[in-house]
Amino acid sequence: MKPAPFGYAKARSVDDAVALLARYADAHLIAGGQSLVATLNMRLSAPRLLIDINALDELKQIACNGETLTLGALVRHAEAERSAEVARHAPLIAQALPHIAHPAIRNRGTIGGSIAYADPAAELPACLLALGGTVELAGPAGRRTVKAGDFFKGLFETALGPNEVLTAVRVPVARPDSRYGFAELARRHGDYALVGLAAAATAEGAALRDVRLAFFGVGATPVRAQTAEAALERGEDAVAALARDLQPADDVQASAAAKRHLAGVLLRRVAAQLTGTRA
Amino acid sequence: MTERFHDIALTVNGEPVHERVDARRTLVDFLREDLALTGSHVGCEHGVCGACTVLLDGAIVRGCLTLAVQCDGARVETIEGVADSGAIADLRAAFEARNALQCGFCTPGMLLTAQALLAHGGVPSREEIRAHLSGNYCRCTGYHAIVDAVEAVARGRAGRRK
Numbered sequence: 001m002k003p004a005p006f007g008y009a010k011a012r013s014v015d016d017a018v019a020l021l022a023r024y025a026d027a028h029l030i031a032g033g034q035s036l037v038a039t040l041n042m043r044l045s046a047p048r049l050l051i052d053i054n055a056l057d058e059l060k061q062i063a064c065n066g067e068t069l070t071l072g073a074l075v076r077h078a079e080a081e082r083s084a085e086v087a088r089h090a091p092l093i094a095q096a097l098p099h100i101a102h103p104a105i106r107n108r109g110t111i112g113g114s115i116a117y118a119d120p121a122a123e124l125p126a127c128l129l130a131l132g133g134t135v136e137l138a139g140p141a142g143r144r145t146v147k148a149g150d151f152f153k154g155l156f157e158t159a160l161g162p163n164e165v166l167t168a169v170r171v172p173v174a175r176p177d178s179r180y181g182f183a184e185l186a187r188r189h190g191d192y193a194l195v196g197l198a199a200a201a202t203a204e205g206a207a208l209r210d211v212r213l214a215f216f217g218v219g220a221t222p223v224r225a226q227t228a229e230a231a232l233e234r235g236e237d238a239v240a241a242l243a244r245d246l247q248p249a250d251d252v253q254a255s256a257a258a259k260r261h262l263a264g265v266l267l268r269r270v271a272a273q274l275t276g277t278r279a
Numbered sequence: 280m281t282e283r284f285h286d287i288a289l290t291v292n293g294e295p296v297h298e299r300v301d302a303r304r305t306l307v308d309f310l311r312e313d314l315a316l317t318g319s320h321v322g323c324e325h326g327v328c329g330a331c332t333v334l335l336d337g338a339i340v341r342g343c344l345t346l347a348v349q350c351d352g353a354r355v356e357t358i359e360g361v362a363d364s365g366a367i368a369d370l371r372a373a374f375e376a377r378n379a380l381q382c383g384f385c386t387p388g389m390l391l392t393a394q395a396l397l398a399h400g401g402v403p404s405r406e407e408i409r410a411h412l413s414g415n416y417c418r419c420t421g422y423h424a425i426v427d428a429v430e431a432v433a434r435g436r437a438g439r440r441k
Contacts, residue, residue, distance in 0.1 A: 001324060007281040008302035008348050037344040038325035049281055052349060102414025103395060107338040189413040
């Protein structure tokens with residue numbers, strides 16, 4: 001199908017985008033457009049105005065200050081995939097990126113778009129949650145920072161206000177004792193995951209502390225598995241503990257029972273990545 | 280500034296193009312309907328099938344998920360331009376020799392997507408080729424012959440570089 005008619009404006013700055021959002025009712029931002037244009041084509045959404053932020057160079061930076069890696073909202077998936085800074089400072093994100101869709105989509109899709117869209121089966125929201133990252137927002141009342149754990153509110157629902165622009169995400173940089181794990185199961189490479197898991201931890205001798213397990217594809221948002229996290233920290237059977245953390249529903253791809261089983265399979269694989277052992 | 284119709288200027292296959300477009304016009308519809316470049320195909324229209332693959336500023340993108348109005352100032356190349364340049368003559372020959380197409384609907388997208396992988400150099404594994412082409416659907420041949428063709432061209436190009 002073809003999109004319903006809409007007006008189009010190029011934002012000249014973040015402030016201009018915020019002003020346009022405030023001035024026009026039923027306006028949407030467009031960045032990479034890899035989810036939005038599909039919904040326009042299918043007429044699942046029909047905004048009156050698209051505000052294009054692709055020209056905003058201020059949102060295209062990848063920067064590290066030693067503590068935090070900042071990815072501008074308009075950094076394309078493919079750029080992050082090629083970035084030595086992302087590989088070095090955010091290896092979890094580097095590990096997740098090749099799983100996102102297909103090369104032609106990653107050339108256009110953006111980091112900020114994936115976070116703002118907040119698909120519950122998407123990789124990057126789970127990575128941000130596992131890393132304990134933050135989201136930077138700009139709105140009519142100024143700029144604010146929201147923790148990943150507070151950002152994902154519900155199904156495709158986030159803390160992003162109607163007149164706000166997501167400008168960047170920040171994650172703490174990897175340290176020598178940082179450990180990461182990532183795995184997902186999809187019917188076809190590049191599809192949204194049946195179930196996925198992004199994980200971060202700190203190594204302390206042979207043990208792990210500060211374990212953060214963020215599952216995706218098992219709920220309305222990425223889901224922390226805190227009982228399993230504690231079990232992993234104690235060196236106990238985390239897969240058994242997982243039953244208390246996840247309440248997946250049946251969906252078109254898999255039954256709840258299958259998702260629970262697969263989540264356990266992924267947890268074993270990811271736990272092995274975190275501890276550096278073989279699954 | 281918030282209008283529906285916009286003037287855009289871009290290059291398509293090296294030729295300067297100036298057109299007035301409806302903001303809702305996708306890039307692939309613009310190429311096909313306004314410029315009569317019908318080598319890029321319209322399949323699923325939601326980014327899944329890859330038949331509409333074109334190059335935007337040198338990178339493969341979905342023509343159905345990019346708006347023409349967003350291509351103001353851009354450099355667009357289609358299968359017509361890339362084929363005429365001779366850059367994929369070996370790939371086209373390999374597709375033909377190995378029967379890697381039947382109806383041909385997916386072929387322009389397959390060729391441009393495969394060329395993007397081959398441009399990295401080296402000889403990718405069959406798994407890497409399959410992963411790279413995973414966003415391009417073929418409903419006739421299946422993928423075996425396509426992977427064979429891409430692998431053969433990768434080997435051929437690697438041999439020529441030695």
